[in-house]
Amino acid sequence: MSVLPPVRKDRIITQLPQCFRKDAALHTKEDFSNKVKTACQEKRTGTVGFKISKVIVVGDLAVGKTCLINRFCKDVFDKNYKATIGVDFEMERFEVLGVPFSLQLWDTAGQERFKCIASTYYRGAQVVIIVFDVNDIASLSHVRQWLEDALRENDPTAVQLFLVGTKKDMSVCPRAAQSGRASDQTQTSAPPIHVSDLHVTPAAGENVKEFFFRVASLAFETNVLAELEKSGPRQIGDVVRINSNSNNLYTPSKKKQSNCCQ
Numbered sequence: 703m704s705v706l707p708p709v710r711k712d713r714i715i716t717q718l719p720q721c722f723r724k725d726a727a728l729h730t731k732e733d734f735s736n737k738v739k740t741a742c743q744e745k746r747t748g749t750v751g752f753k754i755s756k757v758i759v760v761g762d763l764a765v766g767k768t769c770l771i772n773r774f775c776k777d778v779f780d781k782n783y784k785a786t787i788g789v790d791f792e793m794e795r796f797e798v799l800g801v802p803f804s805l806q807l808w809d810t811a812g813q814e815r816f817k818c819i820a821s822t823y824y825r826g827a828q829v830v831i832i833v834f835d836v837n838d839i840a841s842l843s844h845v846r847q848w849l850e851d852a853l854r855e856n857d858p859t860a861v862q863l864f865l866v867g868t869k870k871d872m873s874v875c876p877r878a879a880q881s882g883r884a885s886d887q888t889q890t891s892a893p894p895i896h897v898s899d900l901h902v903t904p905a906a907g908e909n910v911k912e913f914f915f916r917v918a919s920l921a922f923e924t925n926v927l928a929e930l931e932k933s934g935p936r937q938i939g940d941v942v943r944i945n946s947n948s949n950n951l952y953t954p955s956k957k958k959q960s961n962c963c964q
């Protein structure tokens with residue numbers, strides 16, 4: 703039996719990290735929903751604590767996908783380019799609002815010749831992160847294609863999308879690098895796309911941790927909400943009363959319903 707590694711102290715999330723720019727992101731949630739916070743406090747998160755959410759990281763070759771993941775998972779940066787062949791993955795364990803939660807981060811190949819191997823691993827993703835290089839307009843214009851490829855293998859209404867611009871340190875036009883507007887063209891009608899959620903610099907580690915914390919938090923929230931939906935419409939504040947004589951379980955809301963029928 704394999705045992706999961708313990709959650710590291712620097713992977714504990716107690717608040718929802720903010721998006722990069724509100725005017726550049728479709729998903730601008732500022733806090734965990736009360737429903738989720740209460741469920742976590744009352745330990746009603748079902749199987750979420752045992753779940754591993756799959757995250758795929760896609761984008762053109764050499765935009766910095768591997769560096770982004772390695773900066774977060776291993777806190778290293780390699781300035782030499784080594785193409786990813788097919789795929790690679792890392793596991794990251796978090797604790798969100800006191801509940802363990804894991805992400806499996808899939809680093810995929812951007813090179814055309816390895817793309818067909820990589821795309822076989824797209825299926826089952828809860829999160830898709832599309833990466834572009836802020837200094838390379840072509841890598842941004844290819845985002846739509848990456849999006850289509852990733853969504854073809856997944857349920858577009860269920861997937862959470864993030865768009866990340868990398869190599870901010872190399873930007874010759876700081877204003878362009880800071881503006882999320884350039885990436886508006888990646889908007890689609892189906893799922894909520896996080897329009898240029900972040901500009902990161904894996905080389906310096908800038909914004910990298912904040913970005914993955916936001917990814918983990920939003921994926922966690924989605925899982926908890928799904929779990930609550932599965933477990934039924936129990937109202938917060940309902941008191942479960944036990945009639946010790948008859949073994950009957952009933953709640954005040956059920957009682958009210960039966961009164962109405964009388």
Ligand SMILES: Nc1nc2c(ncn2[C@@H]2O[C@H](COP(=O)(O)OP(=O)(O)OP(=O)(O)O)[C@@H](O)[C@H]2O)c(=O)[nH]1
Nearest residue numbers: 764765766767768769781783786812869903904905
């Ligand atoms: N200056 C700078 N260089 C970066 C940054 N991030 C990545 N790089 C460089 O960009 C090159 C490509 O990075 P990778 O992470 O290997 O790119 P990739 O997207 O994984 O490439 P594929 O595996 O071919 O898809 C490497 O030489 C990195 O050192 C950054 O923030 N700043």
